[in-house]
Amino acid sequence: IAQALLEPFFARLAEVHGYRRVILGSLAIFFAGTILCGFATTFWTMLAFRAVQGTGAFYSAMLLYVNHSRPAEERPRAFATFSITITTGWIAGIVLGGWLDTFLEIHAIFFVMAAMAGATIVLSIAFLPRGQEEARIIAAAREIGAETGSPGQEGATDDLRGLATGGWHRKRDFILLNAINFARNAVFQAVLSFLLFYISIFLASWGLPDGMKGIVILPMVVTYIAFILLGGARAVLDRYGKAHIIAISLVVLVPFLLSYGFFFQAMVTLPYEDNACVIWFLFLLFTTGCAAGFGLPQAPVTTLSMEYLPARRAGYLAGLFNMVMFLAGAIGPVVFSMLVDVEQIDLLTPPFLSFAGTGLLIAIVAILSMRLREAGRKRQDG
Numbered sequence: 001i002a003q004a005l006l007e008p009f010f011a012r013l014a015e016v017h018g019y020r021r022v023i024l025g026s027l028a029i030f031f032a033g034t035i036l037c038g039f040a041t042t043f044w045t046m047l048a049f050r051a052v053q054g055t056g057a058f059y060s061a062m063l064l065y066v067n068h069s070r071p072a073e074e075r076p077r078a079f080a081t082f083s084i085t086i087t088t089g090w091i092a093g094i095v096l097g098g099w100l101d102t103f104l105e106i107h108a109i110f111f112v113m114a115a116m117a118g119a120t121i122v123l124s125i126a127f128l129p130r131g132q133e134e135a136r137i138i139a140a141a142r143e144i145g146a147e148t149g150s151p152g153q154e155g156a157t158d159d160l161r162g163l164a165t166g167g168w169h170r171k172r173d174f175i176l177l178n179a180i181n182f183a184r185n186a187v188f189q190a191v192l193s194f195l196l197f198y199i200s201i202f203l204a205s206w207g208l209p210d211g212m213k214g215i216v217i218l219p220m221v222v223t224y225i226a227f228i229l230l231g232g233a234r235a236v237l238d239r240y241g242k243a244h245i246i247a248i249s250l251v252v253l254v255p256f257l258l259s260y261g262f263f264f265q266a267m268v269t270l271p272y273e274d275n276a277c278v279i280w281f282l283f284l285l286f287t288t289g290c291a292a293g294f295g296l297p298q299a300p301v302t303t304l305s306m307e308y309l310p311a312r313r314a315g316y317l318a319g320l321f322n323m324v325m326f327l328a329g330a331i332g333p334v335v336f337s338m339l340v341d342v343e344q345i346d347l348l349t350p351p352f353l354s355f356a357g358t359g360l361l362i363a364i365v366a367i368l369s370m371r372l373r374e375a376g377r378k379r380q381d382g
Contacts, residue, residue, distance in 0.1 A: 002054030004326035008319030011060035019065040020128045023058050027124060030056030031117040038110035059086075059326075060319040069129070 014022040033052030040046035063082070070078045100109055 001327065001330050002051040003057045003059070004054075004323045004330070006055060006057040007060045007323045007326065010057045011064060011319035011322075014061035014064055019061055019068075020124075020130055022061045023065070023128060024121065024124055026056040026058030026061065027117060027121045028056070029053075030058070031114060031121060034110050034114040034117055038107050038114065040107070060322045063322065065128075 010022055010026060030053055033049055033054075033056065036049040036052060037046060040049050066078050066082050100112065104112070
């Protein structure tokens, strides 16, 4: 929540004072907060220091830097790479956390995180643009992107001009796209919390050591990387379009839904020793579907959202876009916990909610893609 609330502020700061300064400052705050977490002695001090961590809100500044520093033809692949580092790192952390928990206590894990944050700061100092190079990127974004949401792209489509000048139906489309994406991310977090909760119970009953429990998420990590790469590949996007790529995720979710109930039924009724292959096959099937359904749309949705941002307000809107994404990540597990407490959720509820959310997202992106495509044809004909 601390990070979500400060995303718009830091995004705007990056536009005014430069990406390098804001990103390095945010990383330094995150580094300091992580060190403090390592020395926390009570729940409330841990909570306060975690809030300090979240104050280092650099995600939107990085997103703007990627958008402004890459030509239009390279942007989908850049956003895909950006998504891979964030989402795969987040899920892989669950796997590594289960392993590190075998060797380290909770305070030591924060020092491991601080070391990684320090390495990120060193790499950022070495590779982020500075001086005249950074000034050139900012100036190009302001000058060329004055009427469009895609700085560096020659010519603005009618849709982008309409959004920049206040066309309400285009703003409504942008709000609707991100509202659906917010709901989809919230459901994803709830589904993941749900899976981790029940799978940990079943694994405990099988007698696996704590350090091995994180490995159950490994298939999801592998498939997440594969499908985000597919969704972000420029050739695929250019040939088939964003809506078609995102539609594939709905198809891949079908085996996820079919195998979900079978998997948990097998875990409950079949002896693990005699049916391990069947149980792990069903598990791999539904984790693949989950990863595809949620991982595949991420890069195209981000690309489409950034295309709709008028450059003169890109900082604020990119910050708001990421603010609702982080809030979704906070709300999902809370809603899941509340539903479990009042016993209003069953095994089949989360996957069907995710199926519905992904379907709505596909419909919205399909409509927006068709509008952009039609506007592009008009511009070419004109």
